Amino acid sequence: MDTRSLFLVGPMGAGKSTTGRLLARTLGYEFIDSDKIVEERTGASIPLIFEIEGEEGFRQREIQAIEEVTRQPGIVLATGGGAILRPENRQTLRERGVVIYLHAPVEQQLQRTAHDKNRPLLLTDDRRGRLTELMRIREPLYRELAHILVDTEHLTPRRVVNQILRQLNALAR
Numbered sequence: 001m002d003t004r005s006l007f008l009v010g011p012m013g014a015g016k017s018t019t020g021r022l023l024a025r026t027l028g029y030e031f032i033d034s035d036k037i038v039e040e041r042t043g044a045s046i047p048l049i050f051e052i053e054g055e056e057g058f059r060q061r062e063i064q065a066i067e068e069v070t071r072q073p074g075i076v077l078a079t080g081g082g083a084i085l086r087p088e089n090r091q092t093l094r095e096r097g098v099v100i101y102l103h104a105p106v107e108q109q110l111q112r113t114a115h116d117k118n119r120p121l122l123l124t125d126d127r128r129g130r131l132t133e134l135m136r137i138r139e140p141l142y143r144e145l146a147h148i149l150v151d152t153e154h155l156t157p158r159r160v161v162n163q164i165l166r167q168l169n170a171l172a173r
Contacts, residue, residue, distance in 0.1 A: 004073070004074075004097050004098055005029075005070060005072065005073060005074060005075045005076070005077065005096060005097035005098070006023065006027075006029070006075070006076045006077070006097055006098050006100060006164075006168075007070070007076075007077045007079060007093045007096075007097050007098065007099050007100065008020050008023075008076065008077065008078045008079060008100050008102055009079050009083065009084055009093070009099055009100070009101050009102070009142055009145060009146065010081065010101055010102035010103060010104060010142060010152075011081045011104055011109050011131070011134065011135060011138065011142075012080075012081040012109060012112075012113055012131075013104055013108060013109035013110070013111070013112035013113045014081075014102040014103065014104035014108075014109070014112075014152055015102055015104070015112070015152050015157060015160060016078035016079065016102055017033055017078045018157045019078075019102060019152075019157050019160045019161060019164075020033070020076045020077070020078040021076075022157050022158065022161050023076050023161045023164060024075070024076035026161055026165070027074075027076070028074075029074045029075055029076050030072070030074065030075045030076070031075070031076050031078070032069050032072075032075050032076070032077045032078070033077075033078045034062060034065050034066055034069065034077060034078065034079045034080055034083060035062075035078075035080050037065040037069060038058070038061045038062055038065050041061070041065070042061065046058065049061065055082075059082070059085070059086060062080060062082075062083055062086075062089070063086055063088055063089060066079065066083060066089050066092055066093070067088075067092055070092050070093065070096040070097065071096070077097075079093070081134070081138065082134075082138070084138060084141045084142060084145055085137075085138070085141070090141065090144075090145050093145065094145055098147045098148065098168065098171065099145050099146050099147050099148070100146065100147070100148045100149075100150065100164055100167075101142045101143065101145070101146035101148070101149045101150070102150055102152050102160065103142070103149060103150065103151045103152060103153075104151075104152050104153060105153055106128065106131045106132050106135055108152070108153055109131050109135075110127060110128055110131060113127070113131075147171060148164060148167040148168070148171070150163045150164055150167070
């Protein structure tokens, strides 16, 4: 297999970080999480960035991080759920690697993010409503951008990785 980079997109709770780490280890690639890059560069947590700079400030930092890290060959990048909202991110991801959409239904997202306090967009009394609204807006962008789609519902991270590898092999033919 070549060293084309792999970029994971999808909603929060889809398993991008967990799957990404396992996929990178399996392929001998470096794993990078765009949210962690933003946190490392600012020295602040994502909730704090949102509090001080708002979502707009965070998105600008995210654009810079994605622009830089996607220049590296042989990486697996887990993007934040909203990274695809910016046209420049969609273009960068699409042109520089293979985009893999990890789909997770709202019910699964709710379960996986139930105790997570590090998600500013879920600081609401109606988490289900917020996740449903985010999916309504973002789902078409995820689908349009993706070279590969994997439905993660009822799958272990290992099975998700196996599905990705099968689809990558099919793309390479």
